[in-house]
Every structure is written in C-alpha cells, then in structure tokens.
Amino acid sequence: MTEKLFKDFPPVSTQQWEEQIVKDLKGADYDKKLVWKTPDGFKVRPYYRAEDLEGVLHVRGTKEDNNWLVRQTFVVKDNLKEVNALVLDALQRGAESVGFRLETGRKLKKQDIAVLLQGVYVPAVELSFEGMDCSGSDTLYAFLEYLKESETDPSAVRARFSFDPLGDAFFKGTELRKEDIGTLAELVKACRTYPGIRVVSVPGYKWKNLGCGVVQELACSLALGKEYIDLLTENGLSREEAAHALHFHMGIGLHYFLEIAKFRAMRVLWNGISEQTGSVHATTSFWDQTAYDMYVNLLRGTTGAMSAALAGVDSMEVLPFDCVLTEGTAQSTRLARNIQVILKEEAGFNKVADPAAGSYYVENLTVSIVEETRKLTEEILQKGGFAAQQAVQWVHEHIRATRERRMEKIASGREVVVGINKYPDPLGKAPEGLATLPEEKWQRASASFEKMRLKTEQAPEIPVVFLLTFGNLGMCRARAQFATNFFGVAGFNVVDNNRFASVEEGIEAARKRGAHIVVACSSDEEYAAAVPLIFRSLGKQAIVTVAGEPPCKENLMAEGIQHFISVRSNLLETLLQYQKELGL
Numbered sequence: 001m002t003e004k005l006f007k008d009f010p011p012v013s014t015q016q017w018e019e020q021i022v023k024d025l026k027g028a029d030y031d032k033k034l035v036w037k038t039p040d041g042f043k044v045r046p047y048y049r050a051e052d053l054e055g056v057l058h059v060r061g062t063k064e065d066n067n068w069l070v071r072q073t074f075v076v077k078d079n080l081k082e083v084n085a086l087v088l089d090a091l092q093r094g095a096e097s098v099g100f101r102l103e104t105g106r107k108l109k110k111q112d113i114a115v116l117l118q119g120v121y122v123p124a125v126e127l128s129f130e131g132m133d134c135s136g137s138d139t140l141y142a143f144l145e146y147l148k149e150s151e152t153d154p155s156a157v158r159a160r161f162s163f164d165p166l167g168d169a170f171f172k173g174t175e176l177r178k179e180d181i182g183t184l185a186e187l188v189k190a191c192r193t194y195p196g197i198r199v200v201s202v203p204g205y206k207w208k209n210l211g212c213g214v215v216q217e218l219a220c221s222l223a224l225g226k227e228y229i230d231l232l233t234e235n236g237l238s239r240e241e242a243a244h245a246l247h248f249h250m251g252i253g254l255h256y257f258l259e260i261a262k263f264r265a266m267r268v269l270w271n272g273i274s275e276q277t278g279s280v281h282a283t284t285s286f287w288d289q290t291a292y293d294m295y296v297n298l299l300r301g302t303t304g305a306m307s308a309a310l311a312g313v314d315s316m317e318v319l320p321f322d323c324v325l326t327e328g329t330a331q332s333t334r335l336a337r338n339i340q341v342i343l344k345e346e347a348g349f350n351k352v353a354d355p356a357a358g359s360y361y362v363e364n365l366t367v368s369i370v371e372e373t374r375k376l377t378e379e380i381l382q383k384g385g386f387a388a389q390q391a392v393q394w395v396h397e398h399i400r401a402t403r404e405r406r407m408e409k410i411a412s413g414r415e416v417v418v419g420i421n422k423y424p425d426p427l428g429k430a431p432e433g434l435a436t437l438p439e440e441k442w443q444r445a446s447a448s449f450e451k452m453r454l455k456t457e458q459a460p461e462i463p464v465v466f467l468l469t470f471g472n473l474g475m476c477r478a479r480a481q482f483a484t485n486f487f488g489v490a491g492f493n494v495v496d497n498n499r500f501a502s503v504e505e506g507i508e509a510a511r512k513r514g515a516h517i518v519v520a521c522s523s524d525e526e527y528a529a530a531v532p533l534i535f536r537s538l539g540k541q542a543i544v545t546v547a548g549e550p551p552c553k554e555n556l557m558a559e560g561i562q563h564f565i566s567v568r569s570n571l572l573e574t575l576l577q578y579q580k581e582l583g584l
Helices: 014-025 030-034 080-092 110-116 138-149 165-172 178-190 204-208 214-234 239-244 256-274 296-311 330-345 360-382 389-412 447-457 473-488 503-513 524-538 553-558 571-581
Strands: 069-076 097-102 126-130 159-163 197-202 246-252 280-284 315-317 464-469 493-495 517-521 543-547 563-565
Touching: 014 030, 069 080, 069 126, 069 330, 080 097, 080 110, 110 138, 126 138, 138 159, 138 178, 159 178, 165 178, 165 214, 165 389, 178 197, 178 214, 197 214, 204 214, 204 246, 214 239, 214 246, 214 256, 214 360, 214 389, 239 246, 239 256, 246 256, 246 296, 256 280, 256 296, 256 360, 280 296, 296 315, 296 330, 360 389, 389 447, 389 571, 447 571, 464 473, 464 503, 473 493, 473 517, 473 543, 473 563, 473 571, 503 524, 517 524, 524 543, 524 553
Parallel strands: 069 097, 069 315, 097 126, 126 159, 159 197, 197 246, 246 280, 280 315, 464 493, 464 517, 517 543, 543 563
Antiparallel strands: none
8 A cells, every 4th residue: 555644634733732631631730640750850741742852862772783692690609510500501591691790708710710611612602700899800810811721812702890999889888999999900901902801890780779760870870980981091091991991780670761761871971971882781670679479570570671672782681580589590590581582582672773763752761861860970070979978978868869759659659569569469478588588688669568568477367357348339349449459568368348238237247257457448428427337336346447538537537536548548657557556
C-alpha cells in the first residue's frame, strides 16, 4: 500500500491537546495529576511532541551496533579451583566478561591468577578484578607478570581493576591518603603497553545503592572522574592517558526511561569533560532487591537490563534474584545470565545502535538530566571535590535527603515496592538466613518493611485480622481488598469474608474466630450506626478498625474508636503501631 493518508487526518496542535486534557481532567489539578517529579526534583511532562526537540541537543550512540558484554562475577576466597570451574562453565553458557571480587584483604599472586584463568583464552574474555584498594596493587602487577609469562598479545587484553582511593575514602568515612594517588599513577604507567587495561574505577553503583537519584549518581561519578584526571595529570600523566585509565561502574535503577536517558546523558557529559566516550559497565541495583517474594527480582532485573541495553552500555551484570541472602546459586546465576542472553539472542537488543534516538520523550529526558547533572557536578567541584571534606559531607547530606524522601514515599505507599508494601504474598515466609543478615545487607529500599514482617513471623502467635464486611457490596469488597493488602504487608493473618447478612452476624463470627484486629468494611453511610455497635461488642478483645476515612470519623472517635486505615495512612508507621499495641 503506497497511498498516503495523512491528508485524511488533520494534525492536532499542542493547544488542542491541552484543551482536551483540561476538559478530561474535569477541574483536577493538571500538575498534580499528570506532571511527574523525579527523585532528583526535576519535572517530567505527560507527553512531548516534535516541536519539543527544536533546539534540543540530540544524543547519538558511539557504536556501530548495540552490543554489550554479559558479565558474571565470582567471589574469590581460598576457593581458586572451584571458582575456575565456575568460570569455565559460565563462559560456555553465555558469559563474555568475568569478574573476580576479592575477599577483603585478599591479594592475588601470579600463580593464583594462573589457577583462576586455567583453560580461559584471555583475548576472548574481558576480565574484572574488584575489591582491592591501592594497598592491594600487587594483584595488578601479578596479572601483568602472568600476561607476560603466558605471552598474551598486549593489544588483545581487556581488563578492569577497581582502584578508587577517593571513592574508598568517601564510602568508608576516612581521609584520602595522598600517597595513594601517586600509587595510582604508577599503576596506570605500568599498563602503558596494555591499552585495554583500565585501572581506575568510578563506582556510580555505590551511590545508587545509597538510594540516590539518577542526577546524583551521574554528578558524583562525573565529578570523581574529572578529579581523577586532574590528580593523575599532576602526577605525570597526560589528560588523554588519565581519562583512558578510567572506567565507570554504574548502577541500574527501576525507573525505566530515566535509566535509558541517564546513560545517554552520561555520554554527552563525559565527552565534554574528557573528549572520550568512556567505558561503562552497569549492574542492577542492590538497593532495589527484596528478600521477601524474591522471584520478583527477576522482573526487576529484566527491566533494568533492558534499559541499560537500550542505552548502549559496554558491559552489564544482572544480580541473581537471591543476592540479598547468597552470592548466587547455580539456578539464580543462570537465570540472571540468561536474562541478558535472551535480550541479545532472542529479542535482538544488540542489533540496532542507539534505538532510543529520536524519541521525543527520551531525548527530552536526556536533556533534562544533562542540564541538572551539569549544575550538580559543578557544585561538587566548586566545594573542592571528593578530596575535600566539605564536599564529601555536603554530598552525604544531599544524598541522605533524597534517600529519606524516597523512604518516606515507600513507607506511605506512594512509591510501590511490589511484594513488599503492595501485593504481598500472603503465604510467603521469611527466607532462611534473613534473621541473621549482616547490617550492610539491610541497606535497601524494602528493609524497613522486611524487618517489620520478620518481627511478625517471630512472634509466638501471628495476629489475626478479621474483615467484618457488611452493607453495600461494592464498597465492602473494595475496602476488604484494601485492608487485605494493608495488613498483609506486615505478615498478619487476614481472614476475608464475602459479606455478612447483618452486622450482628459479623460480630459473632469475629468473636468465634478470636480475632486480634477487626476491620469494619462497608460504605461511609453505614459506618455511623454500625461501627459503634462493633466497638461495644468487640472493643475489649480486639482492636476495632475502620477501613476508610468517613465523614463521621470525629463522631466515631468520640465513641472511642481510634483506628482508621486509608490511602492517606502512613503504611509503615501505622503497622508498626499495631505491632506495638499487640505486644509484638
């Protein structure tokens, strides 16, 4: 069909769209209903048009295709042969990049590296060594010895090391040891004959795991990257050599389009700083992982991987769905790896370069992130950068404020964590090992809710919540569903009922069930007469609660009813108060 039909469909102007939107809103506030404010504070409009791209910087990819490397990371303790076997298996099953995370204080000797890489054709695999600081530089020199002894072509080696003295000082709360920058410069110089080895790591993922926004993650990473270029230049390297020594390890969050735009914005900003495209590895964020209902993490990993792939990262790792509790089992690591394999081999995400280019929405998001990140990066550098305590303290406070805002939204239910503060699995139980989880594993978005639910499960008796449904069928069922989700979040045993023929029948059933909490579920109009009766009958043996905020609330409170749940309730605070009153 070659006939053009555009003449039959006259264009609709932005003004016409806006007039129709205002009409459909029926008086509701436009900004509150349709304009989204990101965690970083900038606003996102409900739609964009071609005219919004006029005068806008267009971001383009830098690769001929959209290929990336699938990474899998292994923890290295004294289990060198075991890790080697796992590496060989992973390489046969889709991994193209291998990470070795060294146990704290662990250094690798040449013979250790030989064991880890036995049977691995180094030119065909990207390698990453993580977990060491500048005092562990012996590992890099041992790797260089191994390469020389094995007569590996220097131009074919691709390796990443996680030396990051500035970042280490920031996250550990210590001061930078100035000699570490000199050590770092020497490490870069030692790798001059190996153009594929990048020594300095910029750990954007660590800021992501603090709960920051995309602008904060980018600004901290870019400021740190620029600072390394300046410091390494002062220690005898050219700016080009210093920039080439860096690689970025970024996090992948759950805001799908924001994450696509974040990585695209990063290309623009880093090129402006270094005149290079940079090397970007991305890992799904640990901050977003949950211990309860952990199979949902597979979906989180999939959407995260899709956003990073579409944005054009160089390599990627999807965390195993059980990463909160383990280093990954055979099943969970296989599933994590296969998420990327499917995106490449079945969905073809690696075929088209920069597929998001030209999207009105993504291009405008990219520009917004570029503008906001540039301002925040400059502010960090003006305060002295990460070598200055003033800047370090300011960044900590800046991120803490964002994290607290996000945690408040999660606590109130305005930001949803599936399976945690909404749609909980009523039959789900705490996975083995959750009660003894080390403190650093609790630094996640879902942690407060998981601790609360674990507390319920550890009680001698699980509280019973009885839904006393009566009256208007539509309202009683809607409020029963809300209450089921509300109390299910805390792991309470919720007993639902279709609808009682009378309030008295419901009262008798609740009494027989021995409920700890009785929730009245009906319409506002029926609460005025029914709830006082329920309270007089059951108030001494159970906490009588009203689902909703009826107009008669003040009158009910005067009768002694003090518990009401609604969409305006702070979910976490309210449930913790119930636990307290029940003696949990």
